[in-house]
Amino acid sequence: MKARVRQAVDAHASELEQLARQIFAQPELGFKEHHTASLVHDWFDKLGLAHRDGIGITGTRADLKGGSSGPTVAVLGELDSLLCWEHPDRDPRTGAVHACGHNAQIAMMLGAALALKEVADELSGSVALMAVPAEEYVELEERLKFRQQGQLEFLGGKAEMVRLGAFDDVDIAMMVHATARPEDADIAVGGTNNGMVAKFVRFLGRTSHAGGAPDQGINSLSAARVALAGIDAIRETFRDEDHIRVHPIVTRGGDVVNAIPADVRVEMFCRGASLEAIELAHRKVDRALKAGALALGGEVEITTLPGYLPLHHDPNLVSMFRANAVEIVGSERVRDKGHGGGSTDMGDISHILPTVHPYAGGASGAGHGADYRIDDYTRAVANPAKAMAMTVVDLLSSDARQARQVTAEFKPRMTRAEYLAYLRRMSTTTLFRASDLE
Ligand SMILES: [Zn+2]
Ligand SMILES: [Zn+2]
Structure with missing residues (x-):
């Protein structure tokens, strides 16, 4: 199964790169990613996956069902860009630019989707494919206006999707973020974030x-x-x-x-x-x-x-993901992360669900900076798409034995209700x- 998912990603690698470049060319800031979301809708349609749209304004979710029932693993990608007027590829009207590599995330999420479609009949459970709005917590004043108008309650995308129930049936969550740090090599796992x-x-x-x-x-x-x-x-x-x-x-x-x-x-x-x-x-x-x-x-x-919330990875998921990453890029190119000063709303998800949020190389320049760019789409899109699909295969094959073990051993830091109460x-x-x- 793992060989088949890897082949599927390779067979579609250039289409996925093209999609990542297409998203890069039309960057949109959080909760305004209407065009980017429409590209995801088109891909879900092409894959024959029904989807629920407009969750947290622009968020969308499609479900890939396995051959038999079992746990639900969410594979996420973030829709939004950042704002950097100094970046040469910024949108000249809005200043928006993909200076954090989220365009690669959407492509890798869809890469994992098309790969897992090949083996879905042999999986027990389902894969929730999510394109999530507004990871970059910016434009506070404008988002507060959205809140006043009743369009949202929280200013980050994943909190909104939790509030709206998009994670209610999810058992495990996974996504990969781009990294431009040379010390992260091809794939970096583990660590914590502020x-x-x-x-x-x-x-x-x-x-x-x-x-x-x-x-x-x-x-x-x-x-x-x-x-x-x-x-x-x-x-x-x-x-x-x-x-x-x-x-x-x-x-x-x-x-x-x-x-x-x-x-x-x-x-x-x-x-x-x-x-x-x-x-x-x-x-x-x-x-x-x-x-x-x-x-x-x-x-x-x-x-x-x-x-x-601070990010904490589930150790079982980290070791599973790490083993798959080593299979793809070799142990020399897989690194362990320490503590990161940045923040992500995958931290929120990690408080309520077993979560893994590794990083994939292929970018260069300063993250959030004027010289940030993705140079190598094999490293930024194809490799992490394969690693996520392979990890889902680990979790949901053999009657989802490993997924059940992950959820049984996970101790949530907060229930969903406690989490929402904390935010409020x-x-x-x-x-x-x-x-x-x-
Ligand atoms: Zn980011
Ligand atoms: Zn960022």
């Missing part, structure tokens, strides 16, 4: 003539500068082992140069290796934000949003007024 909470912050002051009457104003940009300096001062209290990273951007810094800025907006992540560490760090950050408003006598509105608890908006302390 989780994070996000903040959308508005410093509210009073506008006045910047030359004629600055004494009449309350400068929100100055409040933001004091707050960001406060955050920098706090950094020495972060412990190395917690891997805290706080990285704000100013998304509105003032409107006209001759008026005191009254509405200054900041977005940021507070990342860390554990939920406890993140909690501690983002509360300290709130203190610094309030200090900025207090210093200038203004106000600050802090919207804290549940971001992503983390979502708060508070207004702090300097006048409250006067």
